[in-house]
Amino acid sequence: MNQDGHFFLRCPFFVSVMGQASSAGCNVENAKKQKINSIVLVLFVGCLLLGGRKTPLVADTLPVAPGGPFSRVYLPQNAPVGEDRFFGPSSWEQMNENPEHNAAFHQKAGGPSWFYDGVGWRFAEARAWPLEEKNPFGTRTDGKIEAAAVQTQFYGNALGVSVVDGIVYAESDDMFAYALNARTGQLIWRTSPVGNHLMGNPIVKGRFVYLSAGGVGFNFANVVRYRKTGFAVRGMDVSYNGIYALDRKTGHVLWHHGSLGEAMPTPAVHKNVLFFATGSGSVHALDRRTGRSLWTTRLKGNDNMSSPAYSSGRIFLAMAIPPRLYSLDARTGKVLWSRSIRGAANTGMGDVSPAVSRGVVVMDTVTRPERKGKEVTLQPVIVAFDAKTGKVLWEKKMRRGPRPPAFKGGVPMIAGHVVYVGSPVNGDYEARDLFTGKRIWRWSRMSSSRSAPTLVDGRLFIAGEDHVYVLDPETGKELSKRKVGGRMGIISPTIVGGTVYLANSWDWIVAMPLSLWNIRTAQ
Numbered sequence: 001m002n003q004d005g006h007f008f009l010r011c012p013f014f015v016s017v018m019g020q021a022s023s024a025g026c027n028v029e030n031a032k033k034q035k036i037n038s039i040v041l042v043l044f045v046g047c048l049l050l051g052g053r054k055t056p057l058v059a060d061t062l063p064v065a066p067g068g069p070f071s072r073v074y075l076p077q078n079a080p081v082g083e084d085r086f087f088g089p090s091s092w093e094q095m096n097e098n099p100e101h102n103a104a105f106h107q108k109a110g111g112p113s114w115f116y117d118g119v120g121w122r123f124a125e126a127r128a129w130p131l132e133e134k135n136p137f138g139t140r141t142d143g144k145i146e147a148a149a150v151q152t153q154f155y156g157n158a159l160g161v162s163v164v165d166g167i168v169y170a171e172s173d174d175m176f177a178y179a180l181n182a183r184t185g186q187l188i189w190r191t192s193p194v195g196n197h198l199m200g201n202p203i204v205k206g207r208f209v210y211l212s213a214g215g216v217g218f219n220f221a222n223v224v225r226y227r228k229t230g231f232a233v234r235g236m237d238v239s240y241n242g243i244y245a246l247d248r249k250t251g252h253v254l255w256h257h258g259s260l261g262e263a264m265p266t267p268a269v270h271k272n273v274l275f276f277a278t279g280s281g282s283v284h285a286l287d288r289r290t291g292r293s294l295w296t297t298r299l300k301g302n303d304n305m306s307s308p309a310y311s312s313g314r315i316f317l318a319m320a321i322p323p324r325l326y327s328l329d330a331r332t333g334k335v336l337w338s339r340s341i342r343g344a345a346n347t348g349m350g351d352v353s354p355a356v357s358r359g360v361v362v363m364d365t366v367t368r369p370e371r372k373g374k375e376v377t378l379q380p381v382i383v384a385f386d387a388k389t390g391k392v393l394w395e396k397k398m399r400r401g402p403r404p405p406a407f408k409g410g411v412p413m414i415a416g417h418v419v420y421v422g423s424p425v426n427g428d429y430e431a432r433d434l435f436t437g438k439r440i441w442r443w444s445r446m447s448s449s450r451s452a453p454t455l456v457d458g459r460l461f462i463a464g465e466d467h468v469y470v471l472d473p474e475t476g477k478e479l480s481k482r483k484v485g486g487r488m489g490i491i492s493p494t495i496v497g498g499t500v501y502l503a504n505s506w507d508w509i510v511a512m513p514l515s516l517w518n519i520r521t522a523q
Contacts, residue, residue, distance in 0.1 A: 070175065070192040074250050078186035080166030083112050087182055088163040088496045092204040094268035095307040096160070096452060096492055099316075099356040100414040103160065104456035107497040114183055118498030118513025121185030125156065125507040126174040131466075131485025156507030158199040158305075159266065160451075160463075160492045167248075168501055169209055170509050171198035177211050178509065179251060182496070185511060189251035193244045199305070200266040203274075205288065208254065209246045210269070212276060214262025243267060243276055245291060255291040259284070265353070266307035268315070270330060275315050277303035283315065283326075285333060297333040299326060305490070307353040309361075311387065316361050320350025325363050327390060337390030341383050343367035345408075352409035355419065355452070360393065360434055361385045362412045362419050369403065376403045380410070380423045382430075384437060394437030401425030404448055411490065413452040418473070420460065422449025429453070429462060431476060441476030445469065454493045459519055461495065463488040463502060470517045480517045484510060 080087070089097060089105055096103040107115045122131070154173050162169045167188065168180040175195055179188040196213040203210040242258040261279025268275045274288040279302045285294040301319030308317045314336065315328040323344035327336040341349060341363065349365045356362075363385065366378040380398040385391065402425060410422035417434045427446035432439050446464040453471075454461045460473040466487060470480040486506035494501040495514070502510045 070195070072189065072191040072251055073187065074189045075187055076250075078181050078184070078188045079249070080181055080183065084166045084181075084183055086111065087115060087166040090165060091206075091269075092162040092164050092169075092202065093270065094203070094310055095201045095266040095353055096413075096494075097162070099309040099311040101353070101355045101411060101452040101492070102413050102415055102455055103452075103492050103494045104454050105163075105496045106456075111497075115497040118500075118515060119183055119185075119511050120513050120516075121511045123178075123180055123185045123187070123509040125170075125172050125178065125509065126176050126190075127156070128507040129155075129486070131504065131506060131508060135487075154197070156486075156505045157491065157503030157509070158197075158505070159201040159490055159503065160494050161501050161503050161509060162202045162204055163494055163496045163501055164204040164248075168509060168511075169202035169204060169248075170503055171200050171202055171211055172503075172507055173197050173199060174507055177202065177209070177246070177251065179209075179248070180509060182499075182501070182511075185509070191246065191251035191253075193246065193253045193256070194240045196240055197262075197264065199264045200307070203267055203269055204248060205269045207248055208288065209248045209251075210267055210274060210288070211244045211246065212242075212263045212265060212267055213244060214241045214259075214264040214279060241278070243274065243286065243291070245288070257284075257286055257291040257293070261302065265303055265305050265317070268308040268310045270310045273330070275308045275310065275330065277306070277308060277317050277319075279303065281319055283308070283317065283328060283333065285330070295333040297328060297335065299335070299338075300324065302350055304350040305353070306350050309354050309356045311356040314387070316354045316356055316387070318349040318352060318354060318363060323349035323365065325349065325354060325361070325385065325390075327361075327387070339385060339390045339392070341365050341367065341381055341395075343379070343381075345369050345378060349409075353411055355412040355414045356387060357414040358417075358434065359387045360414075361387050362414060362421070362434070364398075364409055364412060364421055366404075366408045366425065370400075377401060378403050378408075378425050380425055382412070382419075382421055382432065382437070384419075384434070393435070396432065396437045396439070398423045398430060399426055399428055404450075410450050411452040411492070413455070413492075415455045415473070420453050420455075420473075422451065422453075422462075422464075424448050424450050427464075429471075429476070431473070440474075443471060443476040443478065445478070448489075451488065451490050452492045454495050456495045456514075457519060459517070461493045461500065461517075463491050463493050468493060468500065468502070468512070468517075470519075482512065482516050484512070 170178045175192045200212040245254045259278045274286045277283045281299045283297045306318040318325045326338045344365045354363045364382045368379045379400045383395045384393040404424040412421040422429045429443045460471040462469045486504040500512045
């Protein structure tokens with residue numbers, strides 16, 4: 001497949017460079033020469049194999065592109081023009097673009113018909129696996145649980161996409177960031193600023209796109225440190241970590257701010273300040289224009305995937321080991337309050353991004369592990385805190401279930417006076433009153449429910465496993481579903497106008513019109 005998401009055939013020992021060359025702006029004659037060279041290489045390798053030589057296939061199986069396989073590709077002719085440039089929000093300042101985590105955006109009247117009718121396309125990223133195929137990850141060695149963890153978080157897209165001014169931005173664990181035309185799905189640019197996991201939801205402000213990079217592992221020195229002290233820095237000396245600021249039009253790197261540990265969580269921006277947290281337990285504030293440090297606050301623990309939520313001059317995020325939710329003054333970095341959840345287990349709190357609305361912070365985690373034979377079960381708990389004081393407003397249990405792989409929480413979403421949250425251990429989705437915690441309904445369909453849902457036009461969209469489901473937000477009744485394929489673990493649907501935009505853990509970006517669920521937005 002080439003960079004525009006179109007397919008072409010490859011024989012077993014032939015890596016075609018024609019698609020990559022043409023995408024990078026090379027002329028047809030050069031592409032033909034490269035293709036001939038590749039064919040000669042295939043014949044040569046084939047002769048070696050038939051002749052009994054044991055020459056390993058290494059260089060000839062790597063993708064080839066001018067400047068190397070990870071060089072930046074820029075196709076300005078695919079950028080949106082005319083009114084298409086005004087599709088979607090004008091900025092994307094935190095995960096799902098707001099502290100409530102509801103990634104739904106209506107279009108103002110008067111735009112082109114596609115704004116409201118929606119579009120449909122699929123874009124194959126660098127290591128896309130066919131969405132219709134079976135699980136590409138073997139389970140004989142790692143087992144089903146570990147294979148599920150890998151395919152959900154470490155292969156393709158971990159979180160959803162951002163849509164700003166007619167462009168879809170995405171980060172992938174294939175080490176690339178992408179910018180696509182929101183109407184056509186064509187590639188505008190693709191870049192790999194660092195050979196590391198890109199697991200965030202791209203932040204877009206002004207001329208910048210901000211990416212967060214971080215390795216998920218612990219090196220041996222940190223394992224030893226943890227055994228001695230109970231603390232280790234996640235991602236330290238494993239790979240290059242930190243924040244990368246790109247030119248939103250071209251994908252060119254403008255500045256980089258390194259960090260001691262991983263910077264996997266999505267950063268947040270308010271005005272000219274960028275906030276991010278790391279695997280060393282530090283929270284940083286930078287001048288978003290230059291990358292200059294404004295303040296750093298050292299907390300205890302590791303931030304895994306708990307993205308900072310900005311609300312009313314405060315930053316809210318959670319750490320793991322020890323598990324704790326923090327409220328910081330966004331101007332100074334001073335800790336205003338911190339709270340734990342009783343019995344919080346493993347990385348649960350450090351995985352979940354808190355939701356904030358109407359003076360309430362909602363957080364959930366897995367707690368109280370119990371072993372029965374070979375199985376370990378966990379108790380998910382949802383807790384609401386007063387945003388100003390940290391006082392616990394209510395705490396509610398969800399149904400117990402088996403220990404999930406990797407990400408151990410459900411990202412909450414708040415709409416009006418209702419909080420919606422999924423369970424990572426058994427697939428339950430619940431709606432609860434924001435102020436009392438009273439359960440309104442429960443819906444169960446999947447084996448695990450970890451992403452924040454999206455509410456638009458009286459319909460609740462939930463992405464999970466290989467489907468997108470639509471529920472009645474008041475009753476929890478399932479109204480419709482559509483198969484997407486692949487897998488969606490922590491991926492929230494991003495709905496703009498009449499289109500649902502989805503990332504996929506099998507390394508795809510997908511656009512689907514709302515009309516597939518018999519919904520059409522009003523002009």
